[in-house]
Amino acid sequence: xxxxxxxxxxxxxxxxxxxxxxxxxxxxxxxxxxxxxxxxxxxxxxxxxxxxxxxxxxxxxxxxxxxxxxxxxxxxxxxxxxxxxxxxxxxxxxxxxxxxxxxxxxxxxxxxx
Amino acid sequence: xxxxxxxxxxxxxxxxxxxxxxxxxxxxxxxxxxxxxxxxxxxxxxxxxxxxxxxxxxxxxxxxxxxxxxxxxxxxxxxxxxxxxxxxxxxxxxxxxxxxxxxxxxxx
Numbered sequence: 018x019x020x021x022x023x024x025x026x027x028x029x030x031x032x033x034x035x036x037x038x039x040x041x042x043x044x045x046x047x048x049x050x051x052x053x054x055x056x057x058x059x060x061x062x063x064x065x066x067x068x069x070x071x072x073x074x075x076x077x078x079x080x081x082x083x084x085x086x087x088x089x090x091x092x093x094x095x096x097x098x099x100x101x102x103x104x105x106x107x108x109x110x111x112x113x114x115x116x117x118x119x120x121x122x123x124x125x126x127x128x129x130x
Numbered sequence: 131x132x133x134x135x136x137x138x139x140x141x142x143x144x145x146x147x148x149x150x151x152x153x154x155x156x157x158x159x160x161x162x163x164x165x166x167x168x169x170x171x172x173x174x175x176x177x178x179x180x181x182x183x184x185x186x187x188x189x190x191x192x193x194x195x196x197x198x199x200x201x202x203x204x205x206x207x208x209x210x211x212x213x214x215x216x217x218x219x220x221x222x223x224x225x226x227x228x229x230x231x232x233x234x235x236x237x238x
Contacts, residue, residue, distance in 0.1 A: 050226065059134070059220055059229025060173075105173065107227070115180050117188070118163070118227065122172035 020044070021108050023121035031129050033095050038124045040106035041088045047109050049082055049089045050118070054103040096128045133157075136221050136230035143237050149208040151233050153221030161224060162204035164188075164196065166217040167232070173220065179204055211237045 022041045030036055040049070048067045052060035064073050066082035066089060073080045077100075079092040093100055103125050107118045137152035155162065161180050165173040165188075175188030177196040185196050193215060197205040204223075208215055216237045221230045 052227075057231070059222070059231050060227070061229070062226045065226055107173075115186070116161075117175060117178065119175070119189075120165075120173040122170065 021106055021119055021121035023104075023106055023124050025124060026122065027125050027127075029127040029129065030096055032097055034128075036093050036096055036126070038091045038104055038106075038126075039088070040090070040108075040121050042108060043087065044108070044110065045086050047086075047111075047116075049086070050107045050109070051080055051089070051091055052105040052107065054105060054123075060103075060105055093126075096126075098128045098130050101126060101128050134221055134223055134228050134230040136219075136233050138233050139231065141233055141235045143208075143211050143235065145212060145237060147208075147211050147237075149211050149235065149237075151206040151208075151219055151221075151235070153204045153206070153223075153230060154202050155204075155223040155228070156202065157224065157228070158201065159223040159225075159228075160201070162198065163222045163227065164194075164204065164206045165220045165222065166190070167220055168217050176206065211235075213237050 024039050050065045051063045054060040064080045069084045069086045071082045077094045081090050103123045105123045106121045111117050134155045143149050163178040164176040167173050174190050179185045179198040182201050195207045219233045
């Protein structure tokens with residue numbers, strides 16, 4: 018089983034602050050996804066990164082895939098209360114249609130007004 | 131929009147009961163997955179299927195089985211429910227996973 022370590026596990030910040038969440042593994046993944054989950058709902062996909070070194074931006078969120086495709090980061094600029102939620106990274110491994118996704122344990126972010 | 135529908139949001143069952151959790155997706159996805167989510171443990175893969183009548187064990191298949199008779203439907207079965215199977219169960223489909231809203235199962 019491939020393992021993904023997410024840090025920090027909990028993060029409580031004030032509105033307007035910046036933050037970074039990390040996702041690390043000793044394994045190489047073919048791609049990595051970030052999800053956000055709100056209470057009572059299933060996770061929702063934010064982004065997929067595929068190429069080593071890739072950077073993707075989604076408004077105030079910046080996602081980076083490590084050069085070796087073993088780690089990733091999510092940076093939020095000027096966080097807002099609406100960003101509150103559980104952020105999950107998931108690494109994809111296995112080929113063709115027979116693939117699996119391994120999830121990190123998540124980072125619970127609270128943005129206080 | 132892709133829709134993944136789980137039949138129940140909340141379920142309470144007794145120890146030893148046989149439990150069926152149903153999941154239906156409307157996007158003709160080949161791949162479907164069952165995860166359970168527990169505090170401090172994250173999402174753990176129970177079973178997955180990449181085609182009708184195909185199934186593969188995930189990381190924690192013990193105590194569970196699955197059925198994929200039709201492409202759109204993937205069922206998770208607890209043959210004899212136990213209290214340690216109390217959890218949030220999440221179904222997903224597709225390559226970029228689309229999740230249902232989960233079934234919170236309590237086994238008493």
